[in-house]
Amino acid sequence: MNIAEIRHLSFAYNETKSVLHDVSFSLEEGKYYCLVGHNGSGKSTLAKCLMGLQSEFEGDIILFGLPLDRKNLFSIRSRIGIVFQNPDNQFVGSTVADDIAFGLENKRIPREKMQSIIDDFAAKTGMAEYLDREPSMLSGGQKQRVAIAGVLAMGPDLIIFDEATSMLDPKGKKEIIDLVHQLRKENPGLTILSITHDVEEAARADEVLVMNKGSILMQGKPEEVFSRIDDLKAIHLSAPFFYELRAALIERGLKIPEDIKTAEQLEEYLCR
Amino acid sequence: MNFALGKYVPYDTWVHRMDARAKLAATILFMVAVFFPMATWTMTLVAQGFLLLFVSFILASTKTRLRSILTSLKSLWVMVLFLLIIYVLVPKATNTLGVAWTWNGWTVYWDSFAEAARVIVRLVMMIMIAMALTSSTKPLDLTYALQWYLSPLKPLHFPVEEVAMTISIALRFIPTLLEDAMRVMRAQSSRGVDFAHGNLWKRITGLTSLIIPLFVSSFLRSEELANAMECRCYDPREKRTKYRKLHFRVSDIFLLLAMAVITAGIITISAMKIDFFALMGIVAL
Structure with missing residues (x-):
């Protein structure tokens, strides 16, 4: 089932600065999507449109079968969560527990039920020991995990990560990506749209969308998208290491079987 | 950066455990009590001494370190100097404590020093009680307390x-x-x-x-x-549920009552110009 249908979406901040042109795609329930593209390609604006933060768009955004408009905004928003780039600027509460509670308060969850929900999602994101901590005592990665816990506590069907790992150190980045994969295993119905610069993350996704200058250039499985290395190079994007290496080897006349899909398999094949 | 005043120190004392609303109300009551003048200097000494002991006890209970109290009082010396100069240059019409010394026809009364000391002691007490409040109460709990006190304004469309x-x-x-x-x-x-x-x-x-x-x-x-x-x-226009809730306990009511009694007592003594020493037949200053 498609949980999101975007049809002919265009958006411009003003007459001279058009950001999105005629973007159409759909998201299927339970899949992990990665949206890659250069700075200024319109990725974040697209996320803002999906969250209803930019309302003056043209075209249709249909989420969970409902068109995104003023009337449906609250019910749609309560089913989408978003994790932004800057860990500090989305930490609303004064402690970890308060921040996870923020969304619950907005959804008018009764107070008696909050504590167990907070404990549950703090444990799932590995923040159970930090419930009383203030944001200034947490690392960037920990703050992002709190943001994820806060989003999960609201029980969303779709989570958007808007470059959620780009301000983190490599360790924090890896932890967040591992957490996302773990969440997917636990909630098969959860759809994830990750906006990212990290092509290695995109290689692990179910589907990859490539954006350039406000349009969707390619959409497909990672192996399809990243095999088109020349098309990616034309818009100054690189493919994950495995695809780059495979292309370079093929260029030098090697024959690599179709069933080799990871760097490890390739290494084994080459050593044989 | 070091802000001794206004910084929450996470201990677990009875003052910390008190309800923020009770603490806020008690602090205001105390500040009111501090500002009521007494009929005579001896009575002032008794009343202010009592309040100083009281606030010292509270502040000591919050386990605030003496050093951080002294650091936050350090900047007061400018004030001390300023007040002394003002009170010495502009003495009051009635001086009960007598002349300290005369110099070239200029009389300096002991009252000027006593007056300056009284203002300083008041200020010190205000700072001490504010320290006790802020070091034992999370800023967020204070916000909730404030929100609770403002909630009667809600029907008047106050946000x-x-x-x-x-x-x-x-x-x-x-x-x-x-x-x-x-x-x-x-x-x-x-x-x-x-x-x-x-x-x-x-x-x-x-x-x-x-x-x-x-x-x-x-x-x-x-x-x-x-x-x-x-x-x-x-x-903001929609109703929200609340995760944090303040709990009023019996001990909170007890302390609030005690504080109210102290303040009421001070106000009564001040308003009726009662002098214990005169009542006992002792002539005091």
């Missing part, structure tokens, strides 16, 4: 919850903005801006290179924060 939310966000962002300020300062210093030397004008123009980037980054932060809040279904 109580929005104000409380604004204050709690402001408090939450203080460390973040301080960090920002430090970063901008280091960045500008490394580009040759000197914040510590030069004449006043140079230092002020140096400061603009700190303030403007700080303003810009704060506005960017606030926009992103507003987006994040909106995405998590925040709507």
